Amino acid sequence: MAPQEPLLLIYHILALCFAQRLFHDEYAVNIVILGPGAIGTLWAVKLAQAGHNVSMWSRSNHDKIHCSLQGQSTSHTFCNRSELGLKHADLILVTVKAWQLSGAIEPLLSKLHSDVIVLVMHNGMGTLDYLVDNLPNNPLLFATTSHGAMKLDGSNVKHTGWGETKLGALNQKGLSCEFLTEVLTDALEPVEWQQNIHHSLLLKLAVNCAINPLTALNDIKNGQLSSEFYFPLLEQLIDEICRVINAEGLVITQEALAKVVNKVITSTADNYSSMHQDIAHQRRTEIDFITGYLLTRAKFHNIAVPINDSLFQKIKKIEGK
Numbered sequence: 001m002a003p004q005e006p007l008l009l010i011y012h013i014l015a016l017c018f019a020q021r022l023f024h025d026e027y028a029v030n031i032v033i034l035g036p037g038a039i040g041t042l043w044a045v046k047l048a049q050a051g052h053n054v055s056m057w058s059r060s061n062h063d064k065i066h067c068s069l070q071g072q073s074t075s076h077t078f079c080n081r082s083e084l085g086l087k088h089a090d091l092i093l094v095t096v097k098a099w100q101l102s103g104a105i106e107p108l109l110s111k112l113h114s115d116v117i118v119l120v121m122h123n124g125m126g127t128l129d130y131l132v133d134n135l136p137n138n139p140l141l142f143a144t145t146s147h148g149a150m151k152l153d154g155s156n157v158k159h160t161g162w163g164e165t166k167l168g169a170l171n172q173k174g175l176s177c178e179f180l181t182e183v184l185t186d187a188l189e190p191v192e193w194q195q196n197i198h199h200s201l202l203l204k205l206a207v208n209c210a211i212n213p214l215t216a217l218n219d220i221k222n223g224q225l226s227s228e229f230y231f232p233l234l235e236q237l238i239d240e241i242c243r244v245i246n247a248e249g250l251v252i253t254q255e256a257l258a259k260v261v262n263k264v265i266t267s268t269a270d271n272y273s274s275m276h277q278d279i280a281h282q283r284r285t286e287i288d289f290i291t292g293y294l295l296t297r298a299k300f301h302n303i304a305v306p307i308n309d310s311l312f313q314k315i316k317k318i319e320g321k
Contacts (some may be wrong), residue, residue, distance in 0.1 A: 121143040244305065
């Protein structure tokens with residue numbers, strides 16, 4: 001039997017058990033949340049409430065992290081930076097920002113066993129090469145979610161908007177981990193498995209490129225982009241974005257992409273984008289992995305994207321202050 005066959009057999013058994021809903025009483029997944037910011041804390045609480053064993057790995061040196069969701073009377077306490085939790089982890093859910101990913105994972109590389117599943121969830125694109133190069137033996141997956149979350153203070157998180165989550169494999173081993181759809185569904189539904197996660201990531205990138213820089217630069221909520229004032233600029237922006245993601249392999253018309261963007265604007269009308277919040281709190285944004293990634297791919301395909309480039313330069317100027 002080939003060395004990796006026992007591992008694949010284990011994943012298939014897990015998949016069958018989840019499909020038959022056997023884990024609720026007999027098994028809990030050991031999950032470590034790497035980078036428990038707003039969205040990471042939301043998933044931590046929801047996964048714990050679903051019956052899984054959840055711990056955190058954050059920059060804090062405290063051995064316990066206390067947190068709660070707004071509207072819930074019960075608070076939760078998670079072990080933090082537990083070597084034992086990391087040793088026995090079945091799943092590492094990485095929810096740091098894209099620019100933080102290498103710095104967060106690097107110190108853990110020698111501690112992670114090769115069969116632990118690594119699921120990455122962040123805005124933007126451009127971290128795939130790092131993951132594949134540094135975790136060549138682990139099942140790798142990527143997820144994109146439209147759930148909204150915001151930290152109200154150090155321990156209290158608000159679930160600002162219900163959305164959906166899509167996940168898929170980044171490598172061959174990851175293809176055997178479709179059962180994670182059930183794990184995540186029990187926490188925050190709906191969750192959908194994608195045979196080509198690259199297309200979902202491109203679509204999410206397109207939406208982020210259209211919404212995030214404009215809301216950050218104009219200090220507005222997402223819903224305000226639906227006003228006629230922003231329509232001409234948004235139309236030009238979407239036209240540029242559409243040409244790039246088409247060249248990247250996601251075939252979609254400008255009209256169809258505009259509908260997707262407008263749907264997100266409407267469904268998250270009362271939310272501030274993550275980039276808006278980063279700018280408002282004088283934090284580094286994910287612009288390099290959102291619009292910056294789009295600019296890199298546009299240059300590769302020799303596509304002019306002056307509107308996106310202008311927004312990118314404005315955000316970078318603010319970051320540099």
